[in-house]
Amino acid sequence: MSGPRVPREQAERVARLARISLTFDESASLRGQLASILRYVNGLGPLEPAPERAMPPAGSAPLRDDRVRDSLDRDAVLSRAPLVRGGHFIVPRVIR
Amino acid sequence: MTDHEPASAFDISRGVRRGELRAEQVVESALARLDASRPLNAIVHRDDDRALDRARALDRRRAAGQRPGPLAGVPLAVKDNICTRSMPTTCASRILRGYVSPFDATAVERLEGAGAVVVAKTNCDEFGMGSSSENGAYGPVLHPRDPGRSPGGSSGGSAVVVATRGVPVALGSDTGGSVRQPAAMCGVVGLKPTYGRVSRWGLVAHGSSLDQIGPITRTVRDAALVLRAAGGADERDATSSSEPVPDYVASLGQGAHGLTVGLLAQTIETDEIDPSVARATERAASVLAEAGARVERVVLEAAEHAIAIYYVIATAEASSNLARFDGVRFGRRAEGAGTVGELYEETRGAGFGLEVKRRILLGTFALSAGYREAYYKRALEARDRLRGEMDELLARVDLLLLPTAPQPAFPLGEKLDDPLAMYLSDVFTVIASLGGHPAISIPAPRDGDQLPVAVQLIGARFDESRLLGAASSLEERGFRTAVA
Numbered sequence: 001m002s003g004p005r006v007p008r009e010q011a012e013r014v015a016r017l018a019r020i021s022l023t024f025d026e027s028a029s030l031r032g033q034l035a036s037i038l039r040y041v042n043g044l045g046p047l048e049p050a051p052e053r054a055m056p057p058a059g060s061a062p063l064r065d066d067r068v069r070d071s072l073d074r075d076a077v078l079s080r081a082p083l084v085r086g087g088h089f090i091v092p093r094v095i096r
Numbered sequence: 097m098t099d100h101e102p103a104s105a106f107d108i109s110r111g112v113r114r115g116e117l118r119a120e121q122v123v124e125s126a127l128a129r130l131d132a133s134r135p136l137n138a139i140v141h142r143d144d145d146r147a148l149d150r151a152r153a154l155d156r157r158r159a160a161g162q163r164p165g166p167l168a169g170v171p172l173a174v175k176d177n178i179c180t181r182s183m184p185t186t187c188a189s190r191i192l193r194g195y196v197s198p199f200d201a202t203a204v205e206r207l208e209g210a211g212a213v214v215v216a217k218t219n220c221d222e223f224g225m226g227s228s229s230e231n232g233a234y235g236p237v238l239h240p241r242d243p244g245r246s247p248g249g250s251s252g253g254s255a256v257v258v259a260t261r262g263v264p265v266a267l268g269s270d271t272g273g274s275v276r277q278p279a280a281m282c283g284v285v286g287l288k289p290t291y292g293r294v295s296r297w298g299l300v301a302h303g304s305s306l307d308q309i310g311p312i313t314r315t316v317r318d319a320a321l322v323l324r325a326a327g328g329a330d331e332r333d334a335t336s337s338s339e340p341v342p343d344y345v346a347s348l349g350q351g352a353h354g355l356t357v358g359l360l361a362q363t364i365e366t367d368e369i370d371p372s373v374a375r376a377t378e379r380a381a382s383v384l385a386e387a388g389a390r391v392e393r394v395v396l397e398a399a400e401h402a403i404a405i406y407y408v409i410a411t412a413e414a415s416s417n418l419a420r421f422d423g424v425r426f427g428r429r430a431e432g433a434g435t436v437g438e439l440y441e442e443t444r445g446a447g448f449g450l451e452v453k454r455r456i457l458l459g460t461f462a463l464s465a466g467y468r469e470a471y472y473k474r475a476l477e478a479r480d481r482l483r484g485e486m487d488e489l490l491a492r493v494d495l496l497l498l499p500t501a502p503q504p505a506f507p508l509g510e511k512l513d514d515p516l517a518m519y520l521s522d523v524f525t526v527i528a529s530l531g532g533h534p535a536i537s538i539p540a541p542r543d544g545d546q547l548p549v550a551v552q553l554i555g556a557r558f559d560e561s562r563l564l565g566a567a568s569s570l571e572e573r574g575f576r577t578a579v580a
Contacts, residue, residue: 022453
């Protein structure tokens with residue numbers, strides 16, 4: 001896609017925040033597409049002073065009864081992970 | 097399928113309950129029809145043995161004098177982003193390849209509890225992100241009438257298996273139109289219930305303030321039947337509503353008589369929609385008037401910005417929801433990462449497709465320091481204004497009438513490189529999504545080989561009874577799924 005692109009540094013910053021590695025080609029096409037989407041979104045116009053706080057329309061969440069219930073079976077949950085050992089999820093070493 | 101076998105869930109379940117049909121026979125022929133539609137790439141997982149076992153168990157229950165349930169023997173297909181214990185749930189994503197959920201979604205549990213039999217999981221856009229069913233790891237779903245076209249999306253596989261009579265009912269999920277738009281493009285009925293009407297437990301989250309599970313069916317009555325069985329409060333989803341679930345099937349007879357219907361004039365008085373869609377909407381207005389409704393033209397000013405609002409909010413929520421796919425607890429992980437940070441980045445980089453990455457990046461940007469006020473907060477406020485305007489309008493009229501999609505099924509690949517053009521195909525469906533209102537897509541009558549087009553009705557929150565009643569009225573007057 002030709003036309004304006006989101007600056008490379010900004011795209012890299014957002015990809016880092018999102019914890020997504022991008023190939024060179026992906027980054028190039030996404031920078032153009034994001035710029036075009038953001039231009040469109042900017043058509044929303046400036047913020048209007050709003051007396052009420054904007055909230056998602058979830059309504060009021062009811063409280064659950066305070067009672068013991070079965071949770072998911074631990075082995076069933078662990079069996080779905082890509083790497084486990086001794087009842088734990090395994091990740092690369094954090095402390096060296 | 098034998099010619100005398102009923103095609104609707106209503107007739108199948110009645111036949112099975114009365115002992116005139118065997119559930120096993122119904123499921124067997126559904127599986128054979130799904131075989132026949134294999135080239136359309138609508139199905140991604142099947143477990144025929146389990147489906148037949150369940151059907152036989154239902155037959156035994158009935159033979160033993162037990163009640164097999166209001167959906168007895170109804171073959172059900174489920175979108176691949178709704179959890180099932182019996183088959184994988186991969187959201188059509190590489191990152192979840194082979195993943196089998198340890199639980200069933202509440203909607204699946206309730207429908208199977210009512211006697212339905214899950215026979216297949218359906219193909220879709222990855223994590224429900226798309227409007228053409230081309231963005232998944234399994235490849236595109238093809239339109240039943242023209243394999244060079246998209247069936248719409250993201251629940252394209254669900255719409256296709258119902259349109260080709262593989263099953264009478266398929267579940268989809270609708271965040272910004274993903275049940276209604278593919279139903280429109282395939283010429284079947286698609287219902288997005290009120291936000292909170294159907295539990296989201298077990299629906300892999302995309303935009304949590306928008307997501308709803310909804311049925312795709314061939315008839316309005318089947319949509320009512322499924323909603324009655326699937327709806328209602330669920331303590332595992334705090335946003336599910338305790339509003340009572342009325343008998344939607346019984347209220348279908350109310351029809352459209354005496355209702356006031358607001359025709360959203362701006363949606364058809366534009367050059368940006370296909371003339372066949374505008375004609376179908378005008379025709380629906382006349383038909384509703386003939387059925388005894390009062391139709392007036394209305395305007396919803398805030399709808400002008402609906403797509404912009406939707407794509408900020410939905411992507412912001414998606415960027416947060418999809419943070420859970422990190423290669424640690426489920427799904428696939430990248431090999432050889434030296435640090436936890438690399439593990440996340442490489443797993444997500446390799447596991448997500450391009451559209452999912454695009455949306456996560458857009459959402460992350462909209463929520464990031466320095467931009468949150470300008471994008472996310474502004475979109476929330478604009479959403480509040482839109483909701484307010486819709487509520488005022490729906491206090492004055494009972495239902496809104498508008499097209500479902502601006503054009504019929506478009507060629508595969510046409511919008512893939514232009515995400516904004518793809519997003520604009522949701523221009524009429526995101527309105528009810530942002531408002532949390534129920535909406536239904538009904539196929540319009542068509543001539544000869546014309547591709548399907550559809551109209552949409554939007555109702556007040558939790559007023560599915562009137563919505564379905566008016567839809568039923570349209571259906572009786574020719575707005576129905578074609579026989580072939």
